[in-house]
Amino acid sequence: MISRKQFYTLAEPLKLWRGGSLYPVTIAYETWGELSPERDNVILVLHALTGDSHAAGKYSEDEDKCGWWDPLIGPGRAFDTNRYFVICSNVIGGCQGSTGPSSINPETGYPYAMDFPVITIQDMVAAQVELLKALGINKLLAVTGGSIGGMQAIEWVIRYPDWVENALIFGALPKTSPQSIGFNAVGRQAIMIDPEWKGGKYYPSPGPVAGLSVARMVGMITYQSYEGMWIRFGRKLATRPTTYSPLGEKFDVEGYLEYQGYKLTQRFDANSYLYLTRAMDLYDASEGFDSELEAYDRIRANILLVGISTDWLYPPHEVKAFANQLRDLGKNAVYEELDSIHGHDAFLKEWEQMTRIITLYMENLGDEAHYVTSPLGDGELIK
Amino acid sequence: MISRKQFYTLAEPLKLWRGGSLYPVTIAYETWGELSPERDNVILVLHALTGDSHAAGKYSEDEDKCGWWDPLIGPGRAFDTNRYFVICSNVIGGCQGSTGPSSINPETGYPYAMDFPVITIQDMVAAQVELLKALGINKLLAVTGGSIGGMQAIEWVIRYPDWVENALIFGALPKTSPQSIGFNAVGRQAIMIDPEWKGGKYYPSPGPVAGLSVARMVGMITYQSYEGMWIRFGRKLATRPTTYSPLGEKFDVEGYLEYQGYKLTQRFDANSYLYLTRAMDLYDASEGFDSELEAYDRIRANILLVGISTDWLYPPHEVKAFANQLRDLGKNAVYEELDSIHGHDAFLKEWEQMTRIITLYMENLGDEAHYVTSPLGDGELIK
Numbered sequence: 001m002i003s004r005k006q007f008y009t010l011a012e013p014l015k016l017w018r019g020g021s022l023y024p025v026t027i028a029y030e031t032w033g034e035l036s037p038e039r040d041n042v043i044l045v046l047h048a049l050t051g052d053s054h055a056a057g058k059y060s061e062d063e064d065k066c067g068w069w070d071p072l073i074g075p076g077r078a079f080d081t082n083r084y085f086v087i088c089s090n091v092i093g094g095c096q097g098s099t100g101p102s103s104i105n106p107e108t109g110y111p112y113a114m115d116f117p118v119i120t121i122q123d124m125v126a127a128q129v130e131l132l133k134a135l136g137i138n139k140l141l142a143v144t145g146g147s148i149g150g151m152q153a154i155e156w157v158i159r160y161p162d163w164v165e166n167a168l169i170f171g172a173l174p175k176t177s178p179q180s181i182g183f184n185a186v187g188r189q190a191i192m193i194d195p196e197w198k199g200g201k202y203y204p205s206p207g208p209v210a211g212l213s214v215a216r217m218v219g220m221i222t223y224q225s226y227e228g229m230w231i232r233f234g235r236k237l238a239t240r241p242t243t244y245s246p247l248g249e250k251f252d253v254e255g256y257l258e259y260q261g262y263k264l265t266q267r268f269d270a271n272s273y274l275y276l277t278r279a280m281d282l283y284d285a286s287e288g289f290d291s292e293l294e295a296y297d298r299i300r301a302n303i304l305l306v307g308i309s310t311d312w313l314y315p316p317h318e319v320k321a322f323a324n325q326l327r328d329l330g331k332n333a334v335y336e337e338l339d340s341i342h343g344h345d346a347f348l349k350e351w352e353q354m355t356r357i358i359t360l361y362m363e364n365l366g367d368e369a370h371y372v373t374s375p376l377g378d379g380e381l382i383k
Numbered sequence: 384m385i386s387r388k389q390f391y392t393l394a395e396p397l398k399l400w401r402g403g404s405l406y407p408v409t410i411a412y413e414t415w416g417e418l419s420p421e422r423d424n425v426i427l428v429l430h431a432l433t434g435d436s437h438a439a440g441k442y443s444e445d446e447d448k449c450g451w452w453d454p455l456i457g458p459g460r461a462f463d464t465n466r467y468f469v470i471c472s473n474v475i476g477g478c479q480g481s482t483g484p485s486s487i488n489p490e491t492g493y494p495y496a497m498d499f500p501v502i503t504i505q506d507m508v509a510a511q512v513e514l515l516k517a518l519g520i521n522k523l524l525a526v527t528g529g530s531i532g533g534m535q536a537i538e539w540v541i542r543y544p545d546w547v548e549n550a551l552i553f554g555a556l557p558k559t560s561p562q563s564i565g566f567n568a569v570g571r572q573a574i575m576i577d578p579e580w581k582g583g584k585y586y587p588s589p590g591p592v593a594g595l596s597v598a599r600m601v602g603m604i605t606y607q608s609y610e611g612m613w614i615r616f617g618r619k620l621a622t623r624p625t626t627y628s629p630l631g632e633k634f635d636v637e638g639y640l641e642y643q644g645y646k647l648t649q650r651f652d653a654n655s656y657l658y659l660t661r662a663m664d665l666y667d668a669s670e671g672f673d674s675e676l677e678a679y680d681r682i683r684a685n686i687l688l689v690g691i692s693t694d695w696l697y698p699p700h701e702v703k704a705f706a707n708q709l710r711d712l713g714k715n716a717v718y719e720e721l722d723s724i725h726g727h728d729a730f731l732k733e734w735e736q737m738t739r740i741i742t743l744y745m746e747n748l749g750d751e752a753h754y755v756t757s758p759l760g761d762g763e764l765i766k
Binding site: 018114118175176177178179181182183185186188189190193194195199200210211213214217218220221224226229230232233234235246247248251252253254257258261274275278281284312315 | 401497501558559560561562564565566568569571572573576577578582583593594596597600601603604607609612613615616617618629630631634635636637640641644657658661664667695698
């Protein structure tokens with residue numbers, strides 16, 4: 001499946017959740033499948049922290065790698081592009097085609113760097129609303145995503161209840177925990193202590209690659225599990241070439257983390273990392289409402305919440321508790337659990353389970369019976 | 384209780400586990416209570432990563448702060464100094480009086496920095512053996528410690544079975560997990576990317592304080608729990624003054640972590656942080672034996688293993704599994720669990736539970752009946 005990155009520039013300035021506005025705003029996006037004449041078959045896919053609009057397919061036949069959710073999106077796949085029109089856009093604040101801190105500030109002619117405004121999950125979703133309107137869409141059959149993508153899905157169902165009919169949310173919660181904020185703070189500090197960061201004004205040089213690499217290393221640990229890392233790395237020594245070590249031979253897990261850190265620096269802007277982790281920290285779905293109850297009670301979509309058995313960043317019992325909270329409010333919420341050793345990252349790895357869960361849910365859209373009869377957390381949707 | 388830091392310099396070079404030797408080796412230590420004429424009342428206390436010999440008491444009356452295990456060590460306390468002679472020494476490789484990378488290399492007249500040899504848990508314990516011999520001691524009523532201190536206790540009971548009668552081990556395992564190695568690697572990278580690190584040759588300047596601070600930040604998150612951080616910090620905004628933030632108001636948890644990071648830099652040497660985390664990574668109690676079984680089967684001490692309910696760095700089920708493994712080998716091993724929201728750090732915070740567990744264990748030393756009748760992990764020792 002060949003995919004093509006497209007761009008849309010908003011006609012008006014985007015008003016920002018924390019005040020001020022951003023202009024111009026360009027959004028990079030990709031689509032798969034065909035929009036139905038009734039425009040009622042749209043699935044909006046929302047990417048995670050360092051993801052992009054390239055959720056499926058390849059940009060050219062000779063590419064090795066497909067998009068990050070490719071096994072789930074395509075003809076005959078869980079999000080079946082023979083039936084659905086699937087859209088994925090890059091978040092604003094990012095660096096994969098949408099406007100972010102590395103974009104040119106029209107007031108200065110130079111990249112924004114830290115003059116870029118603080119961006120929130122609310123703003124990311126507001127930009128998506130504008131993109132969809134421009135595409136002639138005002139209804140989403142489903143929104144879906146994991147991690148910070150799942151947070152955007154939560155924002156969608158609360159802030160735009162008239163838009164969304166169904167939401168499939170993986171490894172996400174309506175507010176970021178202080179532990180996550182702490183890990184994000186570590187990553188940001190690592191970037192900002194790198195002398196190449198230069199207060200953010202490092203463009204066009206690659207900037208704080210060492211700092212961003214450390215930020216990615218800590219992130220990668222939090223996306224995995226204690227058990228999974230034992231199985232994958234154990235206490236094996238590194239075999240791949242590693243950076244300078246004054247402390248003797250390195251462990252395989254160190255070499256892996258350093259390599260992952262390096263890899264991110266080849267495709268990601270450090271300032272975007274600062275802004276996007278901050279957006280994550282700031283997210284509390286009930287912000288602007290009198291209470292969580294008032295916020296959650298706005299939801300009209302059917303919601304599938306999927307926890308991951310070994311996710312300690314978004315613990316499954318918390319995801320389940322959120323599902324229960326929604327059910328207590330009379331909402332149509334189902335909890336499912338991915339049984340995985342992969343930790344938080346499981347929604348990007350457990351293709352069989354993901355396919356089973358999504359397919360079953362998508363096949364039964366509109367058939368409400370199976371939602372209410374599905375026991376919470378038994379790992380099986382009952383039709 | 385007034386405590387006094389003392390120093391002992393080994394007469395001979397210390398042969399090192401990974402080859403080579405170190406000379407001279409000075410060990411800082413403190414003692415409380417009186418050595419019995421039979422020299423049979425010695426308790427060796429082993430400190431955690433950034434700890435020191437100052438486990439109890441104050442250096443002077445007008446000090447506010449006591450040693451790090453003060454509530455557990457003293458007249459009438461769990462480790463009752465009216466009965467026991469308690470010793471705590473600073474590990475080699477450290478920076479609180481014992482020889483480490485900030486010590487003068489006699490070959491150059493300058494601090495060792497990264498010319499300091501790689502130090503292991505085995506070497507720390509070997510140095511302690513020499514200290515004890517010099518004090519005329521060749522028998523330990525008990526060894527005790529948490530975290531990397533607990534790992535030293537494990538090393539003691541395996542490598543020196545004739546020395547140790549009892550071991551009380553908190554939040555520790557016989558080998559370091561790849562997840563822990565990963566977090567340690569993050570901390571080390573943060574230190575080494577700080578331009579003030581200068582390949583380790585920063586003395587006498589304070590060196591990579593920004594990098595060490597980031598290392599401490601990530602450490603401090605791992606010592607706490609998801610739940611505990613929600614209770615302690617929630618999503619409150621920072622009230623204490625924080626460092627520069629280009630991303631708006633900070634969260635309380637960020638301010639706390641930055642403050643903890645800063646505090647460590649005021650008392651700890653960055654190169655020691657590199658060497659001591661490396662010693663932790665390298666530890667596998669079965670190294671040098673044909674198998675775990677051969678290693679563990681050497682143990683003759685009675686062992687109390689204490690897990691912490693919310694410790695995800697040394698998960699309680701793993702500590703319990705280690706206790707079971709020892710019992711399967713016919714060893715006298717008991718598992719207890721601290722019920723705490725404080726995560727790994729609970730052995731430095733849950734004074735009431737710690738006092739109860741230690742007191743009961745110490746009161747019944749030699750009375751073997753209660754060990755074998757204690758069910759595993761029910762949180763109660765049965766006499």
